[in-house]
Amino acid sequence: MQSIHTHTLGFPRIGARRELKTALEAYWRGDTDVNTLEEAGRTLRARHWALQAQAGLDLVTVGDFAFYDQVANHIQLFGCEPARFGFDGTEPALTRYFAMARGDREHDAACCGGQHSVHALDMTKWFDTNYHYLVPEFSAATDFTLCASRLLAEVAEAQALGHAVKAALIGPLTFLWLGKAKEAGVDRLDLLERLLPAYSQLLTQLKEAGVEWVQIDEPILGLDLPPEWRNAFEPCYWQLNQSGARVMLATYFSPLEENLSLACRLPVAGLHVDGVRARQELVNVCDWLPVPKVLSIGIVDGRNIWRTDLDQALSVLRPLLERRNGQLWLAPSCSLLHVPFSVADETALDPELASWLAFATEKLDELATLKTALRGDDADVALATARAAIASRARSSRVHSDEVAQAVAALPADADRRHAPFAQRQAVQRARLRLPDFPTTTIGSFPQTAAIRAARAALKSGSIAAQEYEVAMRAEIAHAVGRQEALGLDVLVHGEAERNDMVEYFGEQLDGFAFTRFGWVQSYGSRCVKPPIIFGDVARPRAMTVGWTTHAQSLSHKPVKGMLTGPVTILQWSFVRDDQPRSLTALQIALAMRHEVADLQQAGIGIIQIDEPALREGLPLRRGRWDEYLNWATRAFRVTAGVADDATQIHTHMCYAEFNDILPQIAALDADVITIETSRSDMELLDGFGKFSYPNEIGPGVYDIHSPRVPGVDEMERLLRKAAQVIPAKHLWVNPDCGLKTRGWKETEVALTNMVAAAHRMRAQ
Ligand code: GLN
Ligand code: ZN
Numbered sequence: 047m048q049s050i051h052t053h054t055l056g057f058p059r060i061g062a063r064r065e066l067k068t069a070l071e072a073y074w075r076g077d078t079d080v081n082t083l084e085e086a087g088r089t090l091r092a093r094h095w096a097l098q099a100q101a102g103l104d105l106v107t108v109g110d111f112a113f114y115d116q117v118a119n120h121i122q123l124f125g126c127e128p129a130r131f132g133f134d135g136t137e138p139a140l141t142r143y144f145a146m147a148r149g150d151r152e153h154d155a156a157c158c159g160g161q162h163s164v165h166a167l168d169m170t171k172w173f174d175t176n177y178h179y180l181v182p183e184f185s186a187a188t189d190f191t192l193c194a195s196r197l198l199a200e201v202a203e204a205q206a207l208g209h210a211v212k213a214a215l216i217g218p219l220t221f222l223w224l225g226k227a228k229e230a231g232v233d234r235l236d237l238l239e240r241l242l243p244a245y246s247q248l249l250t251q252l253k254e255a256g257v258e259w260v261q262i263d264e265p266i267l268g269l270d271l272p273p274e275w276r277n278a279f280e281p282c283y284w285q286l287n288q289s290g291a292r293v294m295l296a297t298y299f300s301p302l303e304e305n306l307s308l309a310c311r312l313p314v315a316g317l318h319v320d321g322v323r324a325r326q327e328l329v330n331v332c333d334w335l336p337v338p339k340v341l342s343i344g345i346v347d348g349r350n351i352w353r354t355d356l357d358q359a360l361s362v363l364r365p366l367l368e369r370r371n372g373q374l375w376l377a378p379s380c381s382l383l384h385v386p387f388s389v390a391d392e393t394a395l396d397p398e399l400a401s402w403l404a405f406a407t408e409k410l411d412e413l414a415t416l417k418t419a420l421r422g423d424d425a426d427v428a429l430a431t432a433r434a435a436i437a438s439r440a441r442s443s444r445v446h447s448d449e450v451a452q453a454v455a456a457l458p459a460d461a462d463r464r465h466a467p468f469a470q471r472q473a474v475q476r477a478r479l480r481l482p483d484f485p486t487t488t489i490g491s492f493p494q495t496a497a498i499r500a501a502r503a504a505l506k507s508g509s510i511a512a513q514e515y516e517v518a519m520r521a522e523i524a525h526a527v528g529r530q531e532a533l534g535l536d537v538l539v540h541g542e543a544e545r546n547d548m549v550e551y552f553g554e555q556l557d558g559f560a561f562t563r564f565g566w567v568q569s570y571g572s573r574c575v576k577p578p579i580i581f582g583d584v585a586r587p588r589a590m591t592v593g594w595t596t597h598a599q600s601l602s603h604k605p606v607k608g609m610l611t612g613p614v615t616i617l618q619w620s621f622v623r624d625d626q627p628r629s630l631t632a633l634q635i636a637l638a639m640r641h642e643v644a645d646l647q648q649a650g651i652g653i654i655q656i657d658e659p660a661l662r663e664g665l666p667l668r669r670g671r672w673d674e675y676l677n678w679a680t681r682a683f684r685v686t687a688g689v690a691d692d693a694t695q696i697h698t699h700m701c702y703a704e705f706n707d708i709l710p711q712i713a714a715l716d717a718d719v720i721t722i723e724t725s726r727s728d729m730e731l732l733d734g735f736g737k738f739s740y741p742n743e744i745g746p747g748v749y750d751i752h753s754p755r756v757p758g759v760d761e762m763e764r765l766l767r768k769a770a771q772v773i774p775a776k777h778l779w780v781n782p783d784c785g786l787k788t789r790g791w792k793e794t795e796v797a798l799t800n801m802v803a804a805a806h807r808m809r810a811q
Contacts, residue, residue, distance in 0.1 A: 048372035050420050052103045052413040053212060053342070055261065055296055055318065056110035056381025057094045058406050060568045062388060066090055067572040070113065074148075080140060087113060088203065095209050101410035102417065105212035105259060108204050109197055110381060113140070114147040114571045117179040117224060118167070120216050121146065124244050125191035128183045128228075130164050139196070147180055147571060168226070169570055173265060173299050174667055175349070175384050176577075176619070178570035182225030186232050190244040194251055201255050212294070213257045217264035218245050218286075219278060238278060242285050249289035261294045261318070262286075265380075267309055268300025268320070270669050279308055287313040294318055298344060298380035300667040301327050307334060316340030321362070322347045322379040328362065332369045341370055344379030345416065346409045351385055351565075351579060351621045353404040353439075354412045356432045360419055367420060374420070376413050382406040386565035386576075394563055399581060402439040405565070440625070442582070447557075450583035450634055457637065462684035464692065464716060468742050471692045471718060478652060478693050479605055484766070484780050484805045485536040487745065489699055489721055490609045490655065491785035492526045492541035493794060502546060519544045520597055527601045529791075533798045537653060538606045540598035542787065548611045548657060549619045553578035556638055557585040559620070578620045580631060586638035589645045596649050607697065608646040608654040613639055613682040618660035629678035636682040643696075644689045655697035656686055656717070659784075662703035676711045683715050697721060701747070701784045706734035713740055721745035723783040725757075729768045736772025744773050747783030748804065749797055754789075756797045762804035770808075780805040 060066045069086035072078045095106040112119045121127055122143055131142045133150075150164035167180040197213070204211050216224075218241050222234040252260055266275070286293065294316035295309065301324035302309050309317055310331060319331050321343040328343065335341050345363060346354050367374050388407035392400055404412060415432070418425040439445060464471060497518075505515040526541030545551040553559035559578045566574035591608060599606040613635035622631055639656070646654050661683075666675055687696045698715060701723035705712060712720065724731045724746040732746055746769045748762040762780075769778055780801060786794050 048367075048421060050367070050373075050417050051105070051340075051375045052101075052410075052417050053105050053261075053375060053377050054098060054103060054107055054382055054410065054413075055263070055298070055344075055348070055377060056107055056116075056214060056383050057098065058383055058385070058387055058568065059090060059094070059111045060387075060566060060572075060574060061090050061093075062391060063564065064566055064574060066113075067574065070572040074144070080138070083113070083140075087111065091200065091203060092207060095204055095207060097407060098410060099209055101407075102414045103410065104210065106204055106209040107214050107261070108200050108211050108257075109214040110383070111200065114143065115178075115180050117172075117182065117216065117221070118143060118146055119196075120221055121167075121180070121182050122193055123197060123248070124221075124241065125193045126182065126184070126188050128167070139193070171663065174663065174665070175299075176567070176569055176575065176663075177383060179224065182221065183228045184222070184225050184232060184234050184237055185228045188237055188240070190237075190241045192244040192247045192251075194248055197248075198251065198255055201252065201257055205256060211257050212259040212261055213252050214261040214263065214296075215245075215248070217262040217295070218242060218282060219275065220264050220266045223266045223275065235274060235278060238282060242282060245286055246289050249286060249291035249293070253289060253291040257291070259292050259294050259316070261296050262314075263296045263298075265296075265298050265300070267297045267302055267305045268324075269667055271305065276305060276308065279312060283312045283314055292316070294340065294342060294375075296342075297324075298348070299323060302331075303327075303668070306330060310334040310336075314339070316342055316375065318342035318344060318375070318377060320379040321345040322349070325362070328366060332366050337371060337373075340373060340375055341366075342375035342377050344377050346376075346378045346404075346412050347624070348378035348380040348382055348409070349384050350624055351403050351405055352624050353402055353408070353432060353435050355436050356412065356415060356419070356429055357436075359416060363416065363420060376416055376420075378409050378413070382409060384567060385409070386562065386567055388564075391564045392562050395560065398438060398442070399444075399560055401435040402581065403579075445582040445623070445625075447583040447585065450585050450637075453585075453637055454630070454633055457633075457685065460688075461640075462681050462688050464688060464690065464696075466692045468716065468718065471695075472743075474692045475652075475695045475718060479695065481536050481605075482809060483775065484778055484808045486780045486802050486805045487535060487537035487607065487721070488530075488539055488781055488798070489783075489785045490539050490542050490607070490657070491545070491787035492529075492539070492543070493789055493791050494543070494787045495791070498522055498543050519594070523594060523598050524601055527598050527606070529795065531602060531604070533795065534802050535798065536604065538598065538602055538604050539609060540594050540606060542609060542785070544594055549616050550576075550578060552590060552611055552616060552639075553580075553620065555586070555588075555590045556635075557587060558582040558634070559584070575619075580617070580620050580622050582623070584631065584634040584638050586641050590642055592642075592645050592649050595646060595651055599651060605652050608643075608651045610639055610642055610646075610654065610656045610686075612656045612658035612661075612698065613686055614664060614679045615658050615660040617682075618664045629682075632678060632682040633685065636685040639686040640689045643686060643694075647690060647694050652693070653695045653697060654687075654690065655699060655721075656683065657699045658683060658715075659699065659701050659703070661700060661712075662705060662708060665708070672708075676708065680711050680714050687715070687717065695719065699784075705731060709734055709738045709740065713738070713742070717742060719743040719745060719779060721747070721779065721781050723747045723750075724769075725750045725765060725783050729765055729772075732769055732772050740773070743777040743779060744769075745779030745781040746773070748780060748801060749782050751782050751784045751786055751789060754793060756793055757800065759800045759803045759807070762801055763807050766804060766808050775808075778808075780808070
């Protein structure tokens with residue numbers, strides 16, 4: 047008997063037109079009340095379940111909706127909100143929920159100017175995605191009490207609409223793993239014993255509510271787990287198994303490797319594996335998972351936007367189906383949270399390119415086609431359409447450029463190397479630039495004022511001509527240069543007024559990139575990003591920044607830094623083609639950016655910064671794969687920078703990540719100067735740089751640009767002194783943590799005045 051089912055691990059909750067964002071922000075502003083917000087949530091859920099049902103999914107997924115974040119939902123579901131969000135015990139759950147997510151803003155404004163405000167939970171990246179979750183806080187006193195009313199209400203909502211329901215939960219071990227201990231000596235794993243009864247109770251309640259399956263996500267099974275965490279899985283799932291609920295254990299993002307046999311033997315009714323990133327394991331899973339259990343294969347890529355090659359997918363699935371005696375579930379590899387809503391909305395996109403894409407909605411249709419075909423029913427039309435699209439992408443001259451291939455092949459072996467070693471370059475650069483000790487600079491962007499944004503919007507809508515926009519931006523650049531001169535900064539920047547986004551700006555000018563209108567992906571809360579799509583070979587038809595930079599340089603005798611985004615960051619913040627290795631795409635981007643470095647240098651620009659804030663986040667989830675990634679990623683950077691003469695000073699910039707475990711690779715970038723975010727950790731980050739004896743110059747950020755609080759001269763001086771204890775003073779630069787585009791001019795000027803004063807005090811010593 048054949049039994050093929052389709053399901054999804056989760057669906058984008060933000061809505062086709064970011065309806066959730068609109069509803070949330072109206073509510074936060076106080077323009078709408080809680081009923082309106084709840085109604086917006088209900089409408090979106092109903093719409094998304096309807097789409098799942100229309101695509102023939104056998105179960106709709108409930109529990110993937112969240113007003114802010116699914117991990118925050120679990121914090122309330124298990125009643126483990128940190129005490130500071132308890133207020134006086136009378137606040138509605140949703141008020142406490144938003145306080146966890148955003149801090150208690152009313153308290154902020156109303157009483158003490160924020161001094162005693164309740165600060166929000168930390169946010170950090172969900173595995174290797176660009177989605178940020180709220181980090182649960184655990185202490186020795188943490189208790190868990192089930193508060194399932196919201197989830198059960200959503201289950202009832204779906205059932206009332208006639209859907210068969212699968213509830214989706216984050217698993218207990220992953221939930222604890224993702225949290226952080228607030229006190230020394232607290233081991234999160236010790237809390238499992240207290241947490242499990244709440245999970246068991248929930249499973250029982252879901253079963254009683256008529257939920258057919260419960261999907262429990264344990265993506266940490268794809269990580270290098272400490273043995274005690276690995277050993278916790280079996281007893282944990284034996285205990286949960288007592289509830290009698292049918293559990294589908296979901297893993298994704300990474301191969302299971304040494305956890306594979308463990309995952310196969312856990313006492314659950316089904317196992318989902320990532321058929322894209324762990325394809326090589328499918329045959330083993332198929333053989334090791336005892337047959338009465340259901341195998342769910344994530345055959346459609348939930349992390350990327352390309353149409354699935356259905357013929358190839360069928361050839362993978364058919365033998366597996368046979369081995370599983372005709373029983374198989376099909377799904378996207380992971381939740382569809384990480385892809386945009388629907389390609390159908392992209393009417394402005396070139397139709398041929400659009401035909402190569404599948405966003406969340408189309409991915410559901412792909413599952414339907416696969417199911418039909420596997421059952422032996424007629425899927426010919428859908429298969430033929432898919433086949434044509436795959437073929438057109440494979441042979442398109444817009445994807446494959448002989449010129450780019452030749453240029454990459456012609457790169458000399460030492461293209462990733464500067465001519466002289468750092469010490470010699472440093473001497474040449476010092477003679478050329480004549481900077482004081484503790485030179486001051488900024489990270490690139492200055493405030494993106496309303497006027498700047500209005501000019502850009504007017505250009506996009508066609509209400510001003512390119513010429514007029516250019517005049518406006520040149521005036522903004524002149525303004526930024528003038529202010530920096532007045533502040534007495536040593537190395538100036540043009541201010542990035544012309545850039546909406548540091549990746550989009552370059553993507554729009556490079557060949558091989560496309561942009562969608564509605565391709566939003568949730569980043570955190572109501573915030574979304576619209577990543578560019580790298581569909582073809584990347585090349586740079588013309589210079590991208592030289593005009594703006596030379597204009598800025600013409601206005602000052604001080605050096606102006608050229609400002610570029612590095613190849614790894616461009617790659618990391620885009621949807622990347624999947625028909626060639628990422629390393630090759632990175633190299634193509636590197637080559638394009640290398641030409642920009644050469645042109646800036648040719649135009650007389652003496653300092654060029656190549657930003658790589660995303661270098662760290664490209665690291666694979668498994669340590670065993672780090673080297674391979676770091677090798678090609680750092681090479682891509684060096685290829686971009688390698689064209690610089692000894693006298694051209696190359697800077698790089700990184701921020702908001704843990705860098706200490708990749709210091710050798712950061713050093714291997716061989717940038718002459720690195721500016722790096724450090725002030726939030728009170729320069730702790732620099733300990734690593736000191737111990738490692740970082741060889742080149744460093745500008746540790748002396749103030750946190752994310753906070754509206756302006757630190758005084760003493761405070762910045764103290765940080766610089768602390769830095770000077772671990773970094774040779776001759777190697778120190780003075781700068782903020784990151785770009786200033788989100789700040790206003792007033793605070794920026796006060797902060798930079800203090801920063802310059804702190805540098806002067808250092809020089810006076
Ligand atoms: N040059 C960029 C800026 O200043 C760097 C931004 C970043 O690090 N994310 O805005
Ligand atoms: Zn930064």
